Amino acid sequence: MTEIEPIRRTSLHSELVRRLKELIADGALRPGSKLVEKDLCDSFGVSRTPLREAIRALAAEGLLVLTPNRGATVATVTEDQILESFLVMGALEGLAGELAAPRITGAQMAALRAAHAAMLDCRRAGDLDGYYAQNRAIHDTIFDAAGNGTLSETRRMVHRRIVNLRFIARIGDEEWAIAIAEHEEMLVALEARDGPALGAVLRRHLESKRQQVARWLARQG
Amino acid sequence: MTEIEPIRRTSLHSELVRRLKELIADGALRPGSKLVEKDLCDSFGVSRTPLREAIRALAAEGLLVLTPNRGATVATVTEDQILESFLVMGALEGLAGELAAPRITGAQMAALRAAHAAMLDCRRAGDLDGYYAQNRAIHDTIFDAAGNGTLSETRRMVHRRIVNLRFIARIGDEEWAIAIAEHEEMLVALEARDGPALGAVLRRHLESKRQQVARWLARQG
């Protein structure tokens, strides 16, 4: 029996949204750089119509900035906006913690412990990418456990502004130790199913990250 | 000297975004209703190209939902999403309060007191629209005073989901009394420049609103 071909029910413009997001996330399209429609059409092999729809969608999401009659540029994020975002993330993660602690399932708890262990391995191995991935998995799981889709979606919007920091951030030994200690506090609060405690730990965790980033930014101007 | 004509530097699609947002906010386009491109083109007097760009932008913002090959519908908000949104709003307003209290200016404080007084007048006059406007002004001022643009923007996104409740919500006497008492607590915390206190009041304020809405929704199913 021949395998069923994966019919493409997706439209060109939504596919373009996906691809452009990747290019921006990977840094292939740098913040501030201009998007020339013709060039992108040629490289993607599509006409301007779906490309422009994709550009408008990304602009509405805040990833691009439109200037009338002058096209789109990749949105830039100022240092102030980064620090602002950490404050907002603190409030969101705090709420996530409060909601997650009484609701987390055994499977989610196990996933969290596994991710934490994997994160420690990554640290020992000096695997920075792996560390970020595991860290991300931990926080994702907490938001999943919170069971509030609006919260998760809101977090995604804000998180996008700070995720690119991974390109420039170097984590010092003591900073790493702090982060791991805070993560272990999270596990304790989760096991105790203590929502307020987990919320407090997460708020503190985000605040210490914010201060780390503030120091990095101050150091390199 | 003839007055300078206001040149329209705005594009059709961004204008369409504005108009469509209005139609959705006013309830002229009901949640769940389908947007037929040709009909909208005829009524706006534009071609499909800019209209579709506007539709894609609104979909990216979450106001519309796209179904492949089947067009756009106005996003529906479930009761769960409304209650979720109040939880997120609580976290955001709490942070706004913490930041605003130490930073608020004299002018902003005066505006707050004026809006509060006007809100009381609206209550006495039974002016529900005025009440909502003043209430909105109070919370806007607090977010302005917080001085965190990311926070304000995040709040706007979440607020959109619950703003349409004003169409269905009837405020009982005791609910009104609670809201006013909480607003007066806010003014006290602001005068004391006590961030944590203002944050706590705002979190409590949003939580009591959430519970009110939960009761309304439960009552009318």
Added chain:
DNA sequence: TTACAGAATTATGTATACAAAATTACGCTT
């Protein structure tokens, strides 16, 4: 009458064509 198959119509998705604004190139003047 109801159910269903297939044609006709309508709506959406994409490409192309045309208009207007912005950018670049070029030549002129100083």
Added chain:
DNA sequence: AAGCGTAATTTTGTATACATAATTCTGTAA
């Protein structure tokens, strides 16, 4: 050579045309 104004080119904005999927209509059979 530098500055500036104008023409040529490029790029964006909008309209139209064509292709394909979805819906509606219609006629036939049970």
